[in-house]
Amino acid sequence: xxxxxxxxxxxxxxxxxxxLFAHGFGCDQQMWRFITPAFERDYRIVLFDYVGSGKxxxxxxxxxxxxxxxxxxxxxLEICEALDLRDIIFVGHSVSSMVxxxxxxxxxxxxxxxxxxxxxxxxxNDAGYVGGFERADIxxxxxxxDKNYIGWANFxxxxxxxxxxxxxxxxxxxxxxxxxxxKITRRFAxxxxxxxxxxxxxxxxxxxxxxxxxxxxxxPAEVGNFLHAALPQSTLRRMKATGHCPHISHPxxxxxxxxTYLAA
Amino acid sequence: MLDLMxxxxxxxxxxxxxxxxxxxxxxxxxxxxxxxxxLLGWHIDKILPPGGRIFHHTYLFPLLxxxxxxxxxxxxLRTKDGRDVPMLLNGKRRERDGKLVSDCVLLRMIQxxxxxxxxxxxxxxxxxxxxxxxxxxxxxxxxxxxxLTTIDGNAQLFETGAYGxxxxxxxxxxxxxxxxxxxxxxxxxxxxEFAQLDSGRVKVQPxxxxxxxxxxxxxSLVRVQIGEAxxxxxxxxxxxxxxxxxxxxxxxxxxxxxxxxxxxxxPPGGEIAVSCESDGARVRIRVRDNGIGIxxxxxxxxxxxxxxxxxxxxxxxxxxGVGLGLAISRDxxxxxxxxxxxxxxxxxxxxxxxxxxxxHAVAFSESST
Numbered sequence: 001x002x003x004x005x006x007x008x009x010x011x012x013x014x015x016x017x018x019x020l021f022a023h024g025f026g027c028d029q030q031m032w033r034f035i036t037p038a039f040e041r042d043y044r045i046v047l048f049d050y051v052g053s054g055k056x057x058x059x060x061x062x063x064x065x066x067x068x069x070x071x072x073x074x075x076x077l078e079i080c081e082a083l084d085l086r087d088i089i090f091v092g093h094s095v096s097s098m099v100x101x102x103x104x105x106x107x108x109x110x111x112x113x114x115x116x117x118x119x120x121x122x123x124x125n126d127a128g129y130v131g132g133f134e135r136a137d138i139x140x141x142x143x144x145x146d147k148n149y150i151g152w153a154n155f156x157x158x159x160x161x162x163x164x165x166x167x168x169x170x171x172x173x174x175x176x177x178x179x180x181x182x183k184i185t186r187r188f189a190x191x192x193x194x195x196x197x198x199x200x201x202x203x204x205x206x207x208x209x210x211x212x213x214x215x216x217x218x219x220p221a222e223v224g225n226f227l228h229a230a231l232p233q234s235t236l237r238r239m240k241a242t243g244h245c246p247h248i249s250h251p252x253x254x255x256x257x258x259x260t261y262l263a264a
Numbered sequence: 265m266l267d268l269m270x271x272x273x274x275x276x277x278x279x280x281x282x283x284x285x286x287x288x289x290x291x292x293x294x295x296x297x298x299x300x301x302x303l304l305g306w307h308i309d310k311i312l313p314p315g316g317r318i319f320h321h322t323y324l325f326p327l328l329x330x331x332x333x334x335x336x337x338x339x340x341l342r343t344k345d346g347r348d349v350p351m352l353l354n355g356k357r358r359e360r361d362g363k364l365v366s367d368c369v370l371l372r373m374i375q376x377x378x379x380x381x382x383x384x385x386x387x388x389x390x391x392x393x394x395x396x397x398x399x400x401x402x403x404x405x406x407x408x409x410x411x412l413t414t415i416d417g418n419a420q421l422f423e424t425g426a427y428g429x430x431x432x433x434x435x436x437x438x439x440x441x442x443x444x445x446x447x448x449x450x451x452x453x454x455x456x457e458f459a460q461l462d463s464g465r466v467k468v469q470p471x472x473x474x475x476x477x478x479x480x481x482x483x484s485l486v487r488v489q490i491g492e493a494x495x496x497x498x499x500x501x502x503x504x505x506x507x508x509x510x511x512x513x514x515x516x517x518x519x520x521x522x523x524x525x526x527x528x529x530x531p532p533g534g535e536i537a538v539s540c541e542s543d544g545a546r547v548r549i550r551v552r553d554n555g556i557g558i559x560x561x562x563x564x565x566x567x568x569x570x571x572x573x574x575x576x577x578x579x580x581x582x583x584x585g586v587g588l589g590l591a592i593s594r595d596x597x598x599x600x601x602x603x604x605x606x607x608x609x610x611x612x613x614x615x616x617x618x619x620x621x622x623x624h625a626v627a628f629s630e631s632s633t
Contacts (some may be wrong), residue, residue: 026322030330094322127271133314140315140340145351146384147338147377151428193318213281217309217317242307243284244321248283248329 003082007075008055011083012036015046018085020046022076024094024118024245025192026185027056031093034251041227043089043182045226047077052184056245069095073102080110087245089262091115093247094218095192102197104206114208115258119227120219123198129198130222140195181224201230208234209261211246211254218244235261270300270596275351275370281329283308284367286385295372297344308488313342318511326365328357339382350377399461405456412452416445428576453589458569461595468511468599472623475506475547476541482519482536485626494532495553497523502540507623508547518593518604522616525589529614530555547622554613563606567594 003009010029013019021032029047036045049056050072059264065071076099088111092100097119122131124138176201188235206230212224221238228236237257241250269276270314275292279285285306293300307315316339327334336356339349353366415533420433421427421440430438460466465515481503490497530553537552558566565571569591594604601621608614 024322027326031326034331059601134317138315138318139315142315143319144319144338146341147380163609194309215307216307217562218321245329248326 003078004050006060007048007079008046008057009079009083010046012047013040013043013187015039015041015043016080017043018083018088019043019099020076020080020085020088020090021251022043022046022090022096022099023049023053024092024096025188030054030058031058031245031248032091034233035079035091035247035258037256038255043191046079046083046085048075050188052181052188056179058184061181062235063187066184067155067191069092069099069191069197070102072099072191073106076100076103077107078111080107086110087112087255089113089119091258092119092249093117094244098195098197098200101200101204104205108205111206112242113262114204114206115211115261116227117211117247117254118213118216119210120223121198121201121230123193123218124196126196129226132220133146133193135194140188141193142186142189145182145189151260184244185243198226198230199206202232204231206233209258210234210236211257212236213243213246214239215242218242237261250258275372276368277303277308277370278365278367279308279366281325292370295343295349296341311341312422313340313348316340316342317350318490323354324353328355329626337369338373350374352376370493373418374493378447390570394462398462401455401459402580405452405459406453409449409456412445412449416442416449419445454592458588458592458595461592461599467538468514468596468600469510470511470600473510473512473515475508475549476502476504478512478515478519478536479540479549482516482523485520486523487523489527490536493527493530495530495534495536497536497538500537500539502538502559504540505539506542506547510602510603510620510625511596514596514600517617518548518596518618519551520592521589522604522618525616526551526555526614527555529553538588542622545622547620549618549620550615551615551617553613557610557614558606558608559609563608566606567604568627 004207006031013036017038021029021036028049032047036047039045051066052058052061058217062071065074077250078092080103086109090100090104090111090113092098092114094117097116098121100111100114101121102114103228104114114243120131122129123131123133124135125131129241168199175255208222210227212219214221224236224238228234239253239257241253243249246254272291273287275295276287276289277285277292279289285303285308290300290301293303295437296303299421302616305310308320312320319339322408324334324339334353337355338350339353339354340350342348350373351370351371353368353370355366355511357364357366357596360367419438423432423442457466479499483497483499486497505594509619522538523536530536534554535549535552538551539550539552541550548620567590597604597618597620603619605619606614606616
């Protein structure tokens with residue numbers, strides 16, 4: 001199996017050091033479209049879709065392999081091997097932050113830094129730990145996904161959109177956005193939101209940046225603090241950006257935060 | 265205009281990119297047990313249940329941001345007293361008064377939600393039942409193969425004289441045992457393979473496969489049957505350099521199945537033609553016969569598992585299978601991003617087509633570095 005084709009890997013940029021962007025749960029590599037242009041000149045940009053997301057080869061999906069985040073980390077490492085990436089700056093959104101930790105723990109020699117956007121090592125509250133959610137809340141999400149499954153064809157179908165008032169807001173998309181297989185997406189949700197990677201944090205030897213949004217409903221401030229305390233060599237940056245997706249809601253601030261960290 | 269908005273029989277809420285509620289109508293406020301003033305300026309998360317917040321941040325907002333439009337999204341909004349109200353949402357992100365806001369219309373869907381709950385429950389039960397069936401078939405097929413292999417192996421030893429010389433009658437009996445075990449083994453293998461395909465456990469490994477090679481091998485494997493059936497086979501347009509992206513073994517299996525069926529349903533003296541076409545992106549291999557044909561209303565049924573039409577011609581030997589050949593062929597083709605389709609009419613023969621991506625059309629391309 002060709003890994004680059006399996007994960008719909010796209011490489012661009014004029015630089016040599018790889019900036020490897022990993023999308024989070026719920027979408028695909030297009031989530032980075034507001035960020036990557038700012039780094040094209042100085043870095044080698046590597047984008048990919050997890051198997052079952054975007055334009056990846058869904059036939060390569062293995063329910064057993066991807067039932068833990070380790071399976072996704074193996075994908076990342078296989079991409080690194082296929083492109084022979086070294087000195088990698090890994091940028092992961094949400095769940096991909098932990099995928100990055102797992103990948104860097106397995107092959108620390110490939111990674112130079114980890115940049116985590118809205119990370120959380122565990123979404124469900126535990127004794128002495130605030131994750132933000134109870135198990136029933138995650139089951140509520142799965143129920144919501146199941147309900148949308150009924151109308152999924154429309155929900156995730158390719159859409160070509162024009163914004164008549166501000167056409168520059170939404171460049172016409174001639175391809176599907178966030179097209180995913182509903183069964184795989186549901187499984188990805190279970191894998192993501194029932195995961196617990198707290199024990200993997202102290203072993204990280206690669207320096208990391210935690211980008212913590214204000215009022216992040218998915219990864220609250222307590223989670224950012226926990227990560228900062230648990231991750232050796234970590235930098236915590238509290239952003240003005242609210243929500244969980246600063247790379248699409250506040251791309252300028254996200255770009256500035258990444259640039260500042262890389263320049264330090 | 266605001267009065268009309270407030271009295272409209274649907275909810276309306278507009279929120280900015282950071283999730284602040286910028287506008288809300290009276291109908292929605294009342295549905296949730298709040299006043300308009302209470303909701304204005306709140307974060308949208310406050311009227312979403314926790315699972316809904318994840319859904320909003322991971323799907324709804326990214327879709328609105330990148331596509332500007334979402335339609336028919338099922339959401340639940342949380343009321344002041346903690347109940348969740350199921351609603352259907354259409355939203356559009358636009359610029360208004362110098363701000364980027366997402367306008368959302370919400371329709372309460374209590375009864376429809378109950379109906380969809382029933383549908384979901386039925387689907388879950390069907391999936392569980394399907395998984396149990398696949399597991400049962402797989403286990404049974406495994407358990408049946410072992411004794412069948414023993415039966416055939418020992419019969420072969422008798423046939424070859426390993427246990428001493430046999431009379432002509434005894435040899436006939438042994439041959440009957442071997443033939444029966446082969447028939448049974450075909451059935452068991454079909455069931456096992458179908459169960460594996462059904463549960464997504466069959467892996468295909470597509471590579472570039474020259475079409476001419478696959479056809480040549482498949483034709484050589486059915487040559488004896490063609491001779492016995494007294495039919496003529498020709499190939500047309502298949503000697504070029506067209507290649508498909510397919511698992512070679514699986515493609516051969518599909519082609520063999522179609523050729524075997526064609527031989528079976530074509531009377532002595534009939535014609536079977538294998539042809540190939542390519543439009544650059546896709547390649548189509550056709551197996552045409554002038555046999556008994558299939559009625560239009562049966563065309564799709566023949567691809568259903570365990571279906572065998574009661575049209576076995578008088579000249580043909582009874583089927584060895586259990587009606588899984590075409591179902592397996594279609595599933596395999598689809599697993600390789602292709603398809604198997606049929607065209608036919610009674611008395612006019614049939615055309616079965618294997619459609620697959622051309623090998624060169626799907627090669628990975630790396631953009632400039």
